Structure formats: structure tokens, C-alpha cells
Amino acid sequence: MRVSGKRRSQKERSAETSARLMNATIDLLHDQGLARTTTPEIARMAGVSRGALTHHFAGREAIISASVADMLGKAARDLHRFAEDFMARGGSSDEIVDYAWRMMDDRLFYVTMEYLPEARHNPAFRADLIPTVKEFHAGLDAVWTALAARAGTDPDHTRTVMNATMCLVRGMISQTVLRPNDPAYYEGLLGFWKQQVRQHFPMKPAAALTGRRKTATA
Amino acid sequence: MRVSGKRRSQKERSAETSARLMNATIDLLHDQGLARTTTPEIARMAGVSRGALTHHFAGREAIISASVADMLGKAARDLHRFAEDFMARGGSSDEIVDYAWRMMDDRLFYVTMEYLPEARHNPAFRADLIPTVKEFHAGLDAVWTALAARAGTDPDHTRTVMNATMCLVRGMISQTVLRPNDPAYYEGLLGFWKQQVRQHFPMKPAAALTGRRKTATA
């Protein structure tokens, strides 16, 4: 009965160490940048030896790639949960824009900005990442499609609107780096965009169903 | 071996060497990435010795910072020229969206993606870059304002629309790295966006003297 974790199986040890290393990698990518995300630093931040890292991952690229996949998987699951709740209670399209901003601003796109340049120049790394990102995009598309079904809008058009929203947010976040201390600018852009999105989201006051759970899971 | 047998002044030699080094730096940033943009590589690509580089620039960060400033200055001047021509002949708002895309896609934002992460983590580098970027943004704003005056639209609102356009394009270009071979996706987004922008640009045919482009009403 290892309730307090005195004796752990090898699988458990391995899984936790891997998780600690991947979390440390994402933390480091966000806080220090890819260039400063060295294997000694990752190991140090994860509280394990560098030998442990080399045991679990083939090398620097491998652990970064795995960590990114882990991060995107979590983000996709979070978005999915948000969409479930959103559709259950019938929120406003403004919320979606706000969620997109918060999701990307909450480290996701800052971390992305770290590895995108490397992916652009390193074919092996890029090849590793493309399937991961494709799956993430598929997850997004599924959510947008469900949203369209819920709102009764054209799925293709809805996906375009939401993808544009994501791109807008990406561009805005990239600006925050060298255009800091200008909240009015970003508020203005988000406000403008919410107004635009509303036009494409009649978002019928389905709030009448508030309180009812899953209506139809296409 | 002298180009035309003439003696060149020190200012000329210095200016040309600096320009060669800065151009090589941007080329390298775009083609190889920031991490691979080393001072030996820059010198080799510029066809000068590393000593020449250290003579003209205080160090690696300094030459990169100077090169970026040079690049942004050129881009701002190009945009200004485009706007002059655009206003003289009275183009469609679609053209502006297309120009924004072309400008950013033509290395500008790919190079930006290289140094943004470094700027985010290196306070000195960021402090060096912020004034440069602020000036670039001021140049953009001036163009948008002139455009608003020409179109008879509200300057503030026009700036918001155009800044949103820039952000959208930034986000789209960042996607191209890990979402390649999907021209329909980008075409779709740009087409959708042009449609949105048209709503905010009556773009009165006031001076529509010259042959107008496609202005399909969707």
C-alpha cells in the first residue's frame, strides 16, 4: 500500500520524471527562451540529473518536441471543455474571442514563438512538429464546427471566422513583445473584432436552454 | 584591387562595409535563423573579415539590432511609396490587404519572428529595438491616417481596421511555418478579410479615374 508514494513502480517513476522534465521544458521555453533552454537547465529545473533526461529522451530536440506536443494536447483539451460548457449554457460570441486571447496569451503562443523559428530552419524538428500541430488544428476545427452546429451557422464560414480570430490573436500577441504598456491598443483591436464576429454569429438567444445539459453531440 | 581604380574615402568604405554586413545579417536571419546567425557567418557572407565586423559594431547584438532597424526603415519607406501611388490613383481596399500580406510575407515578418523571442528575454536588446519599432509603427499609422483622409473615413477607426489587418497577416504568416502546402486556407482567410475591410472602406470612387480593380460586392 504505497499510499504516500514510498514505493513506486518503475512506470510511475518514469512517467513522473518525464512529466517533470516536459513541464520544466515548457517553463523554460516560456521564461528563458529556446536558446537558453539547454539540457542542463531543464534537468536542473526539473530537479533531476541530466542523465535522467538523456535516458528518457533521445536528445534536446526530442524533449522539446515532446513537451510541445504535451502542451498542445492540454490546450486542445481545455478548449474542448470550454466549448462544452459554452454550448451547454449558450454564451456570447464575445466570450469566444476572449477565450482565444486568454488561451494564446497564457503562455501558449509565447512558447510557440520560441520554437517556430527553429521549426522553420530545422527540417527534422519541423517534421516532428507538423503532425502534432495538425492534430491541434483538427481539434480546433472540431470545436468550431460544433459551435456552428450549435449556432446554426454555416460550418465553413464559421471556421473561417474563428481561424481569422486565432490569427488576429497570434498577431496581436507577437506585437506585445515590442509594443508593451499599451493595453488600450489591444483592447481596441479585440473590441473591434468582437463587433465583427457578432455579425457572423446570430447566436440566437439559445440561452433559453440555460441549465439543460448536453443537447446534441453531433 | 579597386573597383574603378579610384580611391574611396573612408566614409565610403565604411558605409559600404556596414551595409554589406547588415544585409548579410538580414539574409542570414531569414535563411538560417537567429541561432545560426553567428558573427563568423555574417562576416563570411558579407565577404569581409570578422575583424571588420567587430570594428564597425560593438558585438553580435549590436549588428543585429542595427540590421533590423535598417530593414524596418526600408519597409516603412516602401509602404510610404505604395501609399502615395495608391492614393494618387485611388485603389481598392483589397489592394491594401494584399500589400500588407506581401510586405510581411516578403521576409519582413519571418525575420521578425527570429528576433522577437530574443527581444522578449533580453532586456538590453529589447530596449534597443523598442524605439525602432515605435518609429515603424508611427510610419504605419501615418499611412493609415492619410488613407483615412483620402477615403473620408474616421481616422481612429481606420487605424484600428488596418492594425487588425496587420495583426491578422502576422498570425497567418506565423502559421505558414507548420501549416505549409495549404494555399486554400490562406486564400480563404485573406478573401474573408478583404470582405470585412470593404465594409469599413466606402472608398468613394472620388478619384477612380484609372482602371479599377475587381470590386465584387459579396
Add this chain to the structure above:
DNA sequence: ACTTACAAACAGTCAAGCCTGTTTTTTGAA
């Protein structure tokens, strides 16, 4: 016993900054 999980030292590589030497241009006084 045998494998897995980890620890730690090792070796090769390479860029950044520094420093010294060499060539080209400018300066200023005879």
C-alpha cells in the same frame, strides 16, 4: 538475475569577445 531508472564524469565543438598586427586614408606642418 536481469532490466530499468537514474547519476556523473568525459570529449568534441564552436561561438563571443579580446587583442595584436597590417593596410589604407586623412591630416597638418615644413
Add this chain to the structure above:
DNA sequence: TTCAAAAAACAGGCTTGACTGTTTGTAAGT
């Protein structure tokens, strides 16, 4: 005008430091 000293523009080597991949050693789990 001449021409040598000063200054600027370059060339190239040396040192240090840090990171990656690898290998060897050890304890824990099955």
C-alpha cells in the same frame, strides 16, 4: 606640394566558456 605621423579600416589568431552527445557507474524495481 610633400610627406610623415595619426587615425581609421581592416585581418586574423587566441582564450574562455558552455552546450551536446556519449559513456561509464550505481541503485532500485521485477
